[in-house]
């Protein structure tokens with residue numbers, strides 16, 4: 001094991017799963033959206049999705065529609081998708097490219113990519129109308145390793161402070177230089193925390209993932225982030241060179257493979273909504289957007305070395321298929337957990353020693369909620 005990675009056993013005998021209300025109560029759900037999602041930096045995508053000036057996509061965060069775009073100065077920006085005239089939703093297409101400006105279709109008020117109001121029919125005739133008072137409302141945004149984070153808080157914790165334990169952890173994979181290849185949107189009938197918790201253990205791998213289980217021994221999991229909002233570790237890949245349908249690498253490596261990452265998969269959960277899944281030749285990440293106590297939209301994207309796309313042996317589908325199959329197995333079992341937790345027979349159960357990160361997740365969650 002590399003000295004870079006430290007492990008610690010945080011398992012506390014007798015740690016138990018959360019009580020029912022945390023998965024089913026509308027009040028708890030509203031409270032956690034306020035305390036956890038609104039007060040945190042929420043990931044909405046990777047900057048390679050808006051590679052050129054004018055490219056945009058819409059993100060739904062806490063019931064708000066946000067326009068994420070790249071402006072002419074190559075800056076990624078975020079705005080509320082709300083016209084400053086009468087408040088109309090401006091953009092309907094979930095992604096696309098603005099030809100230099102953003103126009104509301106209702107009365108043609110028009111905004112620059114920097115958000116300034118640049119056109120508003122007949123408003124020039126009015127004394128006292130100050131155009132500079134009506135730009136698109138900006139949303140706080142931070143880029144880290146190419147991931148786009150937004151905050152809807154009025155007083156967000158500075159990103160560097162909130163993400164201090166992680167800031168340099170991804171450097172070896174050159175994540176900012178990767179490019180999105182495939183994007184899947186899943187609608188799962190489960191509480192968002194079940195997705196986090198399921199991601200944090202491979203105790204279920206032998207039964208739920210027969211294909212994946214041939215590649216990694218679930219007992220090889222080593223955790224190197226074991227307490228707080230960021231949790232996870234790695235597993236050795238023993239059944240092939242990467243986690244793909246064939247077991248072969250399907251693209252150029254992500255980073256410097258001389259540093260001991262060549263035969264490992266790394267798995268991290270970042271509160272509130274980002275799950276990272278890093279392999280030698282690709283990175284898959286999930287973003288969670290809870291919509292109800294028992295419902296979560298999960299957006300998954302597969303990223304590859306930008307230089308791999310033109311290579312004749314680029315076979316991204318081998319990675320996409322591998323995890324799409326695995327994802328569906330995971331979401332299904334999370335849905336079964338949701339069905340079970342609504343029963344009057346449900347009572348908290350004991351976590352096993354292979355589920356120490358779940359207990360750590362619950363500790364952090366309850367610290368914020370109580």
Ligand code: FES
Nearest residue numbers: 083085086104107
């Ligand atoms: S509401 Fe947008 S231009 Fe009137």
Ligand SMILES: [Fe+2]
Nearest residue numbers: 198208209330
């Ligand atoms: Fe799984």
